[in-house]
Amino acid sequence: MKLLQELSSSLNRLFLFELKDGNRIEAVFYRGDTLCISTQVGCAVGCKFCLSGSVGLLRNLSTEEIFGQYQLLKGRIPIRRIAIAGIGEPLMNLEKVLSAFWEFKRAGLRVSFYTTGFPYENLRKLLHLPHNGISLSIHSLREDVRKFLLPHGGRLERVLRVLEEELPKMSPRRRKKISLAYLLIKGFNDLEEDIHLLGNLAKALRLSVTLLRYNQTVPSFEDVGDEHYHRLFLMLRSMGVRVTLSTRFRRDELGGCGRLLVNRA
Numbered sequence: 001m002k003l004l005q006e007l008s009s010s011l012n013r014l015f016l017f018e019l020k021d022g023n024r025i026e027a028v029f030y031r032g033d034t035l036c037i038s039t040q041v042g043c044a045v046g047c048k049f050c051l052s053g054s055v056g057l058l059r060n061l062s063t064e065e066i067f068g069q070y071q072l073l074k075g076r077i078p079i080r081r082i083a084i085a086g087i088g089e090p091l092m093n094l095e096k097v098l099s100a101f102w103e104f105k106r107a108g109l110r111v112s113f114y115t116t117g118f119p120y121e122n123l124r125k126l127l128h129l130p131h132n133g134i135s136l137s138i139h140s141l142r143e144d145v146r147k148f149l150l151p152h153g154g155r156l157e158r159v160l161r162v163l164e165e166e167l168p169k170m171s172p173r174r175r176k177k178i179s180l181a182y183l184l185i186k187g188f189n190d191l192e193e194d195i196h197l198l199g200n201l202a203k204a205l206r207l208s209v210t211l212l213r214y215n216q217t218v219p220s221f222e223d224v225g226d227e228h229y230h231r232l233f234l235m236l237r238s239m240g241v242r243v244t245l246s247t248r249f250r251r252d253e254l255g256g257c258g259r260l261l262v263n264r265a
């Protein structure tokens with residue numbers, strides 16, 4: 001595996017790696033301290049708002065290839081945090097992801113995850129790791145809308161059942177590290193009643209919400225706009241829900257959400 005190329009925008013630095021079999025994957029450095037890394041070559045979930053899954057799943061990455069993205073960059077950029085949020089669904093390659101996770105921890109790094117929650121039994125294991133954050137992709141409380149947006153991301157009902165069973169076993173401090181990620185998409189999941197359902201779920205589970213803006217550089221859908229975003233944010237806050245706001249890094253054309261590619265031309 002080798003570092004092939006670096007591309008930069010005013011916000012993000014994108015790194016292209018070539019694997020031994022010739023496939024190419026990507027990682028992004030953002031916020032001045034965080035490296036977002038990939039766990040698979042492609043992705044089987046096929047989220048409609050993400051280009052990483054457009055080739056399907058070609059193969060899993062090995063532990064060396066997951067950890068290698070950090071190893072090849074650590075001398076050049078000040079990495080303090082790893083976001084396992086690049087190409088791939090980490091729960092679909094959990095064994096290799098876990099071995100890499102422990103290597104990251106041994107290197108003194110903070111490690112957080114983004115996941116759809118499927119396979120369900122792997123979510124159960126992930127929740128109890130000494131991670132520094134899990135954002136669980138919800139995106140709609142309506143099963144049909146979620147299935148449309150995340151075609152192979154599992155059933156929401158099953159994901160929520162795992163949370164209901166596992167969260168009570170966790171301390172309040174560990175519970176605070178888990179949030180429900182909700183990507184607002186104009187006309188799909190942005191009604192006040194959608195956000196009301198989300199707020200009620202967050203309160204019932206005692207979890208925070210990460211309220212994400214759509215990355216308009218992925219052409220599939222539309223962003224809800226500043227005003228509507230702030231209205232929905234205030235609505236959640238007025239319900240007593242802790243809300244983390246979307247960041248500009250996520251909406252960049254280079255390395256923003258949904259923009260990582262397998263075998264970039």
Ligand code: SF4
Pocket residue numbers: 043044045046047050051052053086087088089116258
């Ligand atoms: S958002 Fe994540 S899970 Fe969905 S297709 Fe992209 S890489 Fe896969």
